[in-house]
Amino acid sequence: MARGRGDLDDLRLGRAVQAGGGTAICRLLKLSLPVLRQRLVARLGFSTDDCKDSLQGWGGRRRPQSALPTDPVAKETRDQVGDSPDCAREDGVLTMPRRSNVRSKKPTGGPGRDHKKSGARRWRQMALVLSVFFSGVAVMGLEITASQLMAPYFGRTVSVWTSLIGLVLVFLSAGYYLGGLLADRGPSMKALGAILIFASFSMFAVALASVPVLGAVQKLSPRLGILGACLVGTLVLLSAPITLLGCVCPYAIKLCTRDLRETGRAAGRIYAVSALGSVLGTFLPALFTIGAFGVRRSIMLFGFLLIAPALALLGRRRFVPLLGAGALLGLPLPSLFPREGRLAELESPYGYLQVLEMGGTRLLTVDTGVSSVYSPGRFRTGLYYDYLLLAPLMRPLPPREWLNRVLIIGLGAGTVAKQASSAYGPVEIDGVEVDPAVVDLGRRYFDMNEPNLRVYATDGRTFLATSRKRYDWVIVDAFQGCDIPSHLVTKEFFQLVRDRLVPQGVLSVNVAWWEPSDDELLRRVATTIRASFPTVIAVTGIRASHGAVILAGGSSTSPDAIASNALKTRHAGLIGVVSGLGHKGNPSMEALRDLGQPLTDDQAAVDRLVDRMYLRARKRGFGSLPL
Numbered sequence: 001m002a003r004g005r006g007d008l009d010d011l012r013l014g015r016a017v018q019a020g021g022g023t024a025i026c027r028l029l030k031l032s033l034p035v036l037r038q039r040l041v042a043r044l045g046f047s048t049d050d051c052k053d054s055l056q057g058w059g060g061r062r063r064p065q066s067a068l069p070t071d072p073v074a075k076e077t078r079d080q081v082g083d084s085p086d087c088a089r090e091d092g093v094l095t096m097p098r099r100s101n102v103r104s105k106k107p108t109g110g111p112g113r114d115h116k117k118s119g120a121r122r123w124r125q126m127a128l129v130l131s132v133f134f135s136g137v138a139v140m141g142l143e144i145t146a147s148q149l150m151a152p153y154f155g156r157t158v159s160v161w162t163s164l165i166g167l168v169l170v171f172l173s174a175g176y177y178l179g180g181l182l183a184d185r186g187p188s189m190k191a192l193g194a195i196l197i198f199a200s201f202s203m204f205a206v207a208l209a210s211v212p213v214l215g216a217v218q219k220l221s222p223r224l225g226i227l228g229a230c231l232v233g234t235l236v237l238l239s240a241p242i243t244l245l246g247c248v249c250p251y252a253i254k255l256c257t258r259d260l261r262e263t264g265r266a267a268g269r270i271y272a273v274s275a276l277g278s279v280l281g282t283f284l285p286a287l288f289t290i291g292a293f294g295v296r297r298s299i300m301l302f303g304f305l306l307i308a309p310a311l312a313l314l315g316r317r318r319f320v321p322l323l324g325a326g327a328l329l330g331l332p333l334p335s336l337f338p339r340e341g342r343l344a345e346l347e348s349p350y351g352y353l354q355v356l357e358m359g360g361t362r363l364l365t366v367d368t369g370v371s372s373v374y375s376p377g378r379f380r381t382g383l384y385y386d387y388l389l390l391a392p393l394m395r396p397l398p399p400r401e402w403l404n405r406v407l408i409i410g411l412g413a414g415t416v417a418k419q420a421s422s423a424y425g426p427v428e429i430d431g432v433e434v435d436p437a438v439v440d441l442g443r444r445y446f447d448m449n450e451p452n453l454r455v456y457a458t459d460g461r462t463f464l465a466t467s468r469k470r471y472d473w474v475i476v477d478a479f480q481g482c483d484i485p486s487h488l489v490t491k492e493f494f495q496l497v498r499d500r501l502v503p504q505g506v507l508s509v510n511v512a513w514w515e516p517s518d519d520e521l522l523r524r525v526a527t528t529i530r531a532s533f534p535t536v537i538a539v540t541g542i543r544a545s546h547g548a549v550i551l552a553g554g555s556s557t558s559p560d561a562i563a564s565n566a567l568k569t570r571h572a573g574l575i576g577v578v579s580g581l582g583h584k585g586n587p588s589m590e591a592l593r594d595l596g597q598p599l600t601d602d603q604a605a606v607d608r609l610v611d612r613m614y615l616r617a618r619k620r621g622f623g624s625l626p627l
Contacts, residue, residue, distance in 0.1 A: 124189055127312030128252055131196055132270055134305045135248040136277025137284070138241075141302040142203060143168050144285045146238060148295045149210055152336055152352045152367040153218045153233075154226050158607040163230035164238075171239055175246015182247065183254035192251050193313030196306045199244035203303030206237050207296040211334055213237060226611050241303075249274050286349045291437070294347035296333055337368065343445060348437035355445045362445055364413045364438070371438070372413030374446040379422055379573030384510050385415050385477075386577045387539045387549040387587060389423055391506040392473055393565040393578070394535070394557040399424050400569070407471045407500070408432065409460030409488070410478035410510075413442030417453050420475075423574045426452040430471075432463045461487055464496050472505050479512045484521075486606040491531050491598045498532040506553040507533060512610075521609045522548050528598040541587045559589050 147156070147164055154160050182191065214233050221229040249270055256266040281302070289298035335345060336352055343362070344355040351366040364372040373381045380386050392399040403424055408416055411431030420429065429452055433439050436457040442448035456463055460478055474497050478488050487493060497507060509529065511522050522538060530536045533552035537559050540548045551559075566578040580586040599606065 123312065124315075127309050128189070128192070128255060129273055131192060131306070131309035131313060132248060132252050132273045133277040134309055135196070135199070135245045136274035137281035138199070138203065138277075138302045138306055139168075139172070139245050140278040140281030141284055141289070142206070142238065142241060142281075142299060144282060145290065145295055145298045145302070146206075146234070148285070148290060148347070148349065148351075149237075149299075150214065150230060150233060153214045154221070154230050155367070155610070157226060157610055159225075159227040159611055160230050163227060163234050167231065167234045168238065168242055171242035172246040175243040175248075176250055178243065179247030179250035180254075183251045187251065187254040189255065189313040189315065192248065192255065193310040193315075195244055195247050195251065196310035196313070199241050199248075200303040200306040200310065202241040202244060203306075204300055206241060207299040207303075207333070210237060210296060211336055290347060290349045294333075295352070296347075344441060346437055346441065348435055350435040350437070353435075353437060353441060355441055364441060364446065366435075366438070372415045372442065372446060374413065374415065374418075376447070379419060379571075380577060381415065381419075384542050384547045384549050385419060387542060388416055388475055388477065388508040388510060389419055389574060389577065390539065390549075390562055391475075391508040391551045391553065392424065393562040393569075394506060394537070394551060394553050394559060395504060395565075396556060396558075396561055398565050398568040402504075403427055403472050405469065405471050406430070406473045406475065407469075408475045408477065409463070410476060411442075411455065412438060412477065413446040414448030414450070414453065415446075416475055416477060417448070417450060419573075421450050421452060423569060423571045426450075429453045430456065430469070432456045432458060432460045434459050461493055461496065464493075464500055467500065469500070470502050470505075471500055472502055474501060474505065474507050476507070476509045479510050484512055484606050484610055486599075487601070489525055489528065489599055489606055490601045491528050492601045494529050494532045504554045504556055506551070506557060509550040509552070511548045511550055512613075519548075521606075521613060522550075523592055524596060524599055524609065526550055526592045527596055531598050536592060537589050538592050539581075539587050539589050559591075 143164060147160060150160055150164075179195075213236055217229050217233040217236070220232060224232065253263075253267050253270050256270060257263050285298055289301055293301060335342075337354070339354065339356055341357045342354055343357055344353075346353040354365045356363045356365065360375065362374045363370050370383075373383060373385065375381065392403050395402070404427055406420060406427055406429045408420075408429060408431045411417060411433040414431065417429050417431055420427065429450070431453055433455065434457070439448075439455055439457060460476070476488065476497070478485055494507075501507070507529070509525065511525050519540075522540070526536050526538060529550060529552050534555045535553045535557045537551045538548055539551065542548065562581075563578055566575050569575070582588050
């Protein structure tokens with residue numbers, strides 16, 4: 001007997017009800033036409049109101065698949081619409097829970113428990129955000145501080161920054177890949193907390209092991225060069241912490257992503273928070289941490305910042321004693337270069353400073369080079385400072401008749417300022433020093449308190465560009481060992497100096513130079529100065545054939561006037577410096593010609609020249625205090 005369309009619909013609905021249970025009823029009642037809905041209710045034997053009330057309260061454990069019917073049609077329907085765990089069978093008929101039974105059930109735990117779970121969830125989310133933020137702070141803080149950590153051993157040339165930036169990017173790439181791999185295998189808050197803990201203690205290890213590691217790596221520089229030695233040092237010290245910190249972002253993205261449709265939004269939030277942390281980590285070392293705590297303790301501080309969010313992610317009270325790692329910040333650290341007679345030691349954003357006293361003479365060293373010398377009651381130092389004083393003597397008139405205002409770029413602790421005041425009287429001196437910590441040490445240990453000296457803590461070129469003063473004499477003493485600021489040695493810089501001088505003003509420049517046979521840098525600097533000054537004289541052979549000074553001036557200046565003008569000053573110390581020129585074993589003056597191309601802002605090439613000089617000096621067994 002053929003069945004009508006209504007009978008077929010009833011049969012299908014019945015099978016769907018038997019296969020899918022309450023969930024099927026819910027969906028069919030919602031989606032079917034009113035006529036089909038009435039047939040379904042009549043077949044099941046309960047009212048529409050009862051069905052509606054029951055549908056609002058279903059819940060419970062899911063029935064095992066083996067207890068469901070195995071009819072192919074029913075199975076297909078069940079796979080499409082699901083099954084209700086609270087429906088049961090009585091003699092082959094599907095029954096549903098009544099309204100009274102559903103309403104009588106109470107949620108386990110109560111609203112207080114739900115509130116606690118919600119609060120704990122928000123706390124974990126906040127800990128996740130903080131972990132991403134502080135990992136960004138730690139990455140950039142460690143990179144910036146590491147450049148200061150390596151400066152006493154390798155200077156601040158482009159080779160140091162190349163090794164740092166290049167390898168940090170490599171380590172971060174490895175961390176991103178590793179973090180994504182670990183997150184896909186089994187993401188959890190506790191695992192991310194463990195990653196932060198390991199990263200934190202690896203940064204403590206960097207601070208504690210940096211001195212012996214970099215000391216050993218420095219011995220490789222004669223064979224590897226500055227770049228090769230820096231690559232080795234960076235690899236040993238920074239590979240572990242940077243790689244672990246790189247794992248944080250992809251791991252956090254995995255934990256934050258609840259819906260695949262919001263993956264891009266979650267990733268954007270995580271990387272935005274990390275980038276903001278990196279901005280803070282970039283500024284903190286220079287503006288606060290290095291000056292307040294020193295280079296190595298700054299690294300330890302950045303590591304310590306990771307512990308608090310790590311503990312929140314771990315969520316176990318037994319891990320709280322890890323906060324005791326902050327006590328390591330107070331541990332005494334060994335000196336980078338322990339020396340006898342040290343009066344003071346300071347790590348500034350611009351270098352590692354020490355004040356030493358040797359035989360009644362005080363020395364200020366920046367990294368490994370002597371920056372200033374002070375011998376109470378003595379005028380001559382026996383170093384290049386004495387020969388910077390000769391430039392005013394090249395003009396036809398005696399200095400006391402025209403010398404009124406002097407500018408010193410690279411004031412240091414005031415050695416040249418003190419000598420100039422002694423030799424030429426209380427002329428007005430503007431001293432520019434980029435490092436305020438050097439100025440403070442100069443006032444405390446080097447008696448840099450001349451009433452005619454005004455100190456400006458800024459960059460020398462910036463000062464020249466913003467100042468409208470005109471000077472009779474400019475001294476550039478910013479070159480120290482292998483640390484030569486490239487922007488203070490170019491054609492554009494010396495043209496700016498020329499613009500700030502009076503028409504017949506003179507210039508003195510200290511050039512870092514180690515051996516007479518290694519004069520490439522000296523000649524290139526002299527060529528650059530000649531583009532702005534007609535007269536350029538080099539004083540070479542200072543301090544047992546080491547060191548050089550360049551004297552420059554207008555067309556009327558000449559080295560022939562130095563001797564006569566020195567006598568007119570009636571200053572015994574200055575006369576003694578001049579009288580020794582040209583004698584055997586003493587410095588001599590020479591005019592440099594055919595010197596090649598000048599250095600420019602676009603093509604300074606200073607770092608390349610300095611790297612070669614440093615490498616050759618290391619091969620000759622260059623001492624620890626380049627003067």
